[in-house]
Amino acid sequence: MYDFCVIGGGIVGAATALKLLERCPGASLLLVEKAPQLGTHQTGHNSGVVHSGIYYEPGSRKAELCRRGAQATKEFAAANGIPFDECGKLLVATNHVELRRLDNLAERAAVNRLEIERLDAAELRRREPYIRGVAALLVPSTGIIDFRLVTAAIAKHVEAAGGQIQTSTEVDRIDETGDAVTIGAGEQHWSARRLVVCAGFQADRLARLASIRTDTAIVPFRGEYYQLPAARKDIIRHLIYPVPDPDLPFLGVHLSPTVDGTITVGPNAVLGLAREGYRKFSVDRKDLAELATFPGLWRLAKANIATGAREMRNSLFKRGYLRECRKYCPLLQVADLLPHEAGIRAQAVRRDGSLVHDFELERTPRSVHVLNAPSPAATSALPIGELIADTLLSDRRPTGSIAFRNRPALEPGSTALIRDRTRCIAPEWACGKQRKSPSRLGGKDFSIGGPNASEHEHPNGGRP
Numbered sequence: 001m002y003d004f005c006v007i008g009g010g011i012v013g014a015a016t017a018l019k020l021l022e023r024c025p026g027a028s029l030l031l032v033e034k035a036p037q038l039g040t041h042q043t044g045h046n047s048g049v050v051h052s053g054i055y056y057e058p059g060s061r062k063a064e065l066c067r068r069g070a071q072a073t074k075e076f077a078a079a080n081g082i083p084f085d086e087c088g089k090l091l092v093a094t095n096h097v098e099l100r101r102l103d104n105l106a107e108r109a110a111v112n113r114l115e116i117e118r119l120d121a122a123e124l125r126r127r128e129p130y131i132r133g134v135a136a137l138l139v140p141s142t143g144i145i146d147f148r149l150v151t152a153a154i155a156k157h158v159e160a161a162g163g164q165i166q167t168s169t170e171v172d173r174i175d176e177t178g179d180a181v182t183i184g185a186g187e188q189h190w191s192a193r194r195l196v197v198c199a200g201f202q203a204d205r206l207a208r209l210a211s212i213r214t215d216t217a218i219v220p221f222r223g224e225y226y227q228l229p230a231a232r233k234d235i236i237r238h239l240i241y242p243v244p245d246p247d248l249p250f251l252g253v254h255l256s257p258t259v260d261g262t263i264t265v266g267p268n269a270v271l272g273l274a275r276e277g278y279r280k281f282s283v284d285r286k287d288l289a290e291l292a293t294f295p296g297l298w299r300l301a302k303a304n305i306a307t308g309a310r311e312m313r314n315s316l317f318k319r320g321y322l323r324e325c326r327k328y329c330p331l332l333q334v335a336d337l338l339p340h341e342a343g344i345r346a347q348a349v350r351r352d353g354s355l356v357h358d359f360e361l362e363r364t365p366r367s368v369h370v371l372n373a374p375s376p377a378a379t380s381a382l383p384i385g386e387l388i389a390d391t392l393l394s395d396r397r398p399t400g401s402i403a404f405r406n407r408p409a410l411e412p413g414s415t416a417l418i419r420d421r422t423r424c425i426a427p428e429w430a431c432g433k434q435r436k437s438p439s440r441l442g443g444k445d446f447s448i449g450g451p452n453a454s455e456h457e458h459p460n461g462g463r464p
């Protein structure tokens with residue numbers, strides 16, 4: 001019997017395994033991954049941006065996790081020799097509507113305690129001669145990294161701490177009883193005292209395997225990229241982003257330098273017909289059948305017909321895609337858009353058609369399921385891992401399934417939960433004798449609320 005099993009070897013599963021072993025030195029842990037290597041899916045197919053958190057609602061869990069995650073990722077990269085480039089990000093406004101949105105983002109950055117610099121059109125041109133705009137915001141702390149390398153380095157630490165990693169193993173059953181959780185993959189099976197499931201595209205299916213009733217389903221949204229030819233690799237110094245539409249903040253094709261020296265263009269967001277099919281016209285019959293019968297997808301499509309049609313058109317016709325980039329980089333030509341592998345977002349959508357924007361966890365007495373881990377979950381993976389570990393190790397003995405959805409946002413820097421959080425140390429059975437100091441977990445101040453903050457809610461609603 002293991003102390004812990006973790007299903008899913010993307011960056012969230014790997015980070016959670018590490019944080020569990022940091023919290024509980026000497027515990028036994030097995031991480032099971034379906035693919036032959038860790039970080040194969042979303043973790044290995046993304047823009048590689050270590051986000052600063054400028055877009056997120058001040059005080060929200062997403063903003064706080066992103067801010068802490070960016071710092072933790074930079075420190076982890078430095079300590080493990082992983083290439084990281086703090087190249088900075090420029091948000092470029094190309095018209096007066098975007099200018100107003102840029103002003104709002106500047107205000108939000110101030111509340112999120114982010115250092116930014118405002119550039120006028122001339123200064124933008126001086127810093128980025130090939131980029132055009134009426135104004136821009138520079139976020140110097142945004143950087144680039146290869147999250148696959150980060151995941152591989154995390155996995156090494158997991159193994160060094162005694163954890164076992166088994167790849168090429170697809171979990172096909174989960175059976176939770178009062179004493180243990182048993183997971184199976186074909187002929188094999190393992191039991192553990194506690195289980196974490198971080199299965200990305202398969203999150204809803206594994207939740208169903210565990211008899212969790214959730215009203216969300218994973219809808220795959222392809223994020224298609226191009227890359228620029230080598231001759232164009234010096235045209236930008238920063239990440240170049242359009243100003244997002246606040247209603248659809250994840251849309252907007254950007255130019256991203258990568259740590260391997262290429263510049264990617266993208267991603268867009270079009271409905272995918274296969275959760276794990278990276279080729280343009282990949283179709284998976286099971287995925288398609290589930291999509292077709294999920295009412296949330298039809299409601300989402302109805303509410304976003306114009307945007308969906310535009311994204312689809314730009315996916316099919318390069319010229320449309322190019323038009324999006326030429327708004328701020330007029331130099332680019334169709335011939336500059338070379339093929340590049342797509343990514344696929346595992347986006348949780350509710351039956352009512354609404355997108356789940358935040359991280360979402362669901363808990364059973366012995367398990368935590370990550371139901372939604374959208375961008376910037378790669379940036380935030382280390383603190384998300386802490387959050388999941390602390391949720392799983394909570395000394396409260398739940399009696400049923402508890403959803404932590406729609407938890408009220410915490411005040412930034414709230415200390416009310418630090419005290420409560422100190423009760424979330426691992427129980428003796430999992431940690432042997434080496435409990436952590438209550439006020440400093442894993443050598444770091446633990447100053448944000450977990451998804452289970454409602455369990456520990458301060459009478460004042462989390463306010464100090």
Ligand SMILES: Cc1cc2nc3c(=O)[nH]c(=O)nc-3n(C[C@H](O)[C@H](O)[C@H](O)COP(=O)(O)OP(=O)(O)OC[C@H]3O[C@@H](n4cnc5c(N)ncnc54)[C@H](O)[C@@H]3O)c2cc1C
Pocket residue numbers: 007008009010011012013032033034035038039040041042043044045046047048049050051169170171172198199200201202206222223267342343344345346373374375376377378379380
């Ligand atoms: C196009 C795109 C661009 C993005 N850009 C950024 C960015 O620049 N910065 C950022 O911070 N975030 C970005 N993200 C988001 C980020 O990549 C994801 O939020 C993050 O990688 C999620 O990690 P994960 O571990 O939850 O999921 P995954 O990496 O998808 O891992 C889940 C794992 O579970 C495994 N699994 C599933 N089912 C089973 C099973 N039955 N048994 C065993 N294993 C199983 C899968 O094989 C997979 O390896 C982007 C995402 C996309 C798609």
